[in-house]
Amino acid sequence: MQPCRYGLIGAGIGASLSPVLHETEGRHHGLDLSYRLIDVDEPGTPSDLGRLLDDAEADRLAGLNITHPFKQQVIDLLDDLSPQARDIGAVNTVVFRDGRRLGFNTDAYGFAESFRRGLPDAPVDRVVQLGAGGAGAACAYAQLSAGVGHLTVVDPDTERRGALGEALEGRFDIHRIAVAAPDELPAALEHADGLVNTSPVGMRTHPGIPLPVGLLHPGLWVVDVIYMPVETQLLRSARANGLRAIGGAAMCVFQAAAAFELLTGRTPDTERMLGHLDRLLNGSGHHVRA
Numbered sequence: 001m002q003p004c005r006y007g008l009i010g011a012g013i014g015a016s017l018s019p020v021l022h023e024t025e026g027r028h029h030g031l032d033l034s035y036r037l038i039d040v041d042e043p044g045t046p047s048d049l050g051r052l053l054d055d056a057e058a059d060r061l062a063g064l065n066i067t068h069p070f071k072q073q074v075i076d077l078l079d080d081l082s083p084q085a086r087d088i089g090a091v092n093t094v095v096f097r098d099g100r101r102l103g104f105n106t107d108a109y110g111f112a113e114s115f116r117r118g119l120p121d122a123p124v125d126r127v128v129q130l131g132a133g134g135a136g137a138a139c140a141y142a143q144l145s146a147g148v149g150h151l152t153v154v155d156p157d158t159e160r161r162g163a164l165g166e167a168l169e170g171r172f173d174i175h176r177i178a179v180a181a182p183d184e185l186p187a188a189l190e191h192a193d194g195l196v197n198t199s200p201v202g203m204r205t206h207p208g209i210p211l212p213v214g215l216l217h218p219g220l221w222v223v224d225v226i227y228m229p230v231e232t233q234l235l236r237s238a239r240a241n242g243l244r245a246i247g248g249a250a251m252c253v254f255q256a257a258a259a260f261e262l263l264t265g266r267t268p269d270t271e272r273m274l275g276h277l278d279r280l281l282n283g284s285g286h287h288v289r290a
Contacts, residue, residue: 001027005060006263007036009052010067012205014039015228017280018065021256025273029266036061041205050077053094053101063095063263065256068200071107071134078103088141089167090134093259104262107138110255112146115223118246122221123193125149128185130210131199132157132164135225139198140164144172152178152188155199186215194221202232209233216241227252230281253277 004026008018019035026033038056040047046055049070056064066074071090075081078091079100085091091103115122127148129140132155143151151168155161158181165179180188189195189211201210203226211234216222222238227248238245257268 001030001032003034004031004062004264005034005036006062006064007038007056008065008067009038009040009049009056009070011039011041011069012203013037013067014042015204017228017252017277018256020280021253021273021277022260024276025257025260025268026264028269028272029264031264031266033264038064049073053077057096057101061096063093065259066092066094066134068134068203072137075103077101084108084141087167087171088137089164090137092134092138092255093262095262104259105138106255106258106262107135107251108142108145109258110251110253111139111142111225113254114246114248114250115142115146118250119194119221119223119244122244126152126192127194127196128152128154128188128192129196129198130154130185130201131197132161132179133198133200136198137164137167139196139225140168141171143196144168144176148176150176150178152180152192154180154182154185154188156182185211189215189217189220192220194223197222197224197226197232197234200226202226202229202234204228207233209237213237213241216243218242221245224248225251249277249281250274 022035023033074091081103085103085105088105092107093104095102132153161179168177197210199210200206201208222245224232224234225248226232235245235247253273257270260268
């Protein structure tokens with residue numbers, strides 16, 4: 001089998017399902033694929049992103065997936081970006097090619113596909129998004145590209161939400177975009193059709209719920225892009241209140257499939273990958289497919 005090695009850099013990624021997803025799909029393509037987790041929260045792992053990229057490149061990895069909290073920070077360490085990654089201002093896949101570091105974003109595609117499948121007829125006149133980080137930038141771009149009428153991005157970091165707002169206004173109609181502080185969330189959600197959580201709140205390393213449950217009004221749909229745990233406190237609360245809600249597992253598969261193609265040059269079987277993740281999650285009683 002042909003050897004192929006790459007990995008994932010992030011914080012708190014020890015429970016990631018990316019290795020088994022990529023390695024299993026690789027075997028179907030005749031690849032001896034090895035997927036390395038580089039968790040900066042693990043003792044002994046350097047936290048300097050530049051050093052981690054240098055080490056991976058020196059070790060002749062094909063590239064790297066990039067996750068929280070490095071999706072924006074990594075840009076300054078790359079030689080070039082795909083047009084979409086440049087528009088989004090965030091990178092989740094780095095390919096080492098001919099001595100150059102090339103940055104791509106597959107999160108936007110992953111979000112768009114998971115939303116299309118999971119909430120195909122959901123109204124999208126007004127949507128509120130929590131989080132303006134790397135994942136938030138990709139999800140905002142995907143939503144506005146897919147026709148969301150008006151998107152309000154809520155983030156406690158004034159500089160971060162302002163920067164994302166300016167970036168989006170350079171690509172989309174300014175009247176379709178707003179940014180807000182957390183204390184403005186109740187007013188923003190009052191007439192919203194949907195809520196998208198791209199903040200880290202709800203992850204195993206950041207437990208909790210990113211907003212008061214009382215703001216989840218009837219008729220609102222909810223997307224939480226977190227997939228570990230499969231059912232976050234936000235998803236449980238939304239479903240308990242009778243709301244349509246989907247998690248981040250399908251987005252994980254779609255972005256992983258796109259990254260797999262960039263890093264291996266092989267076209268993955270996305271349905272097979274969805275089925276594989278279904279089986280991995282089956283013991284928890286939750287499934288990828290809507």
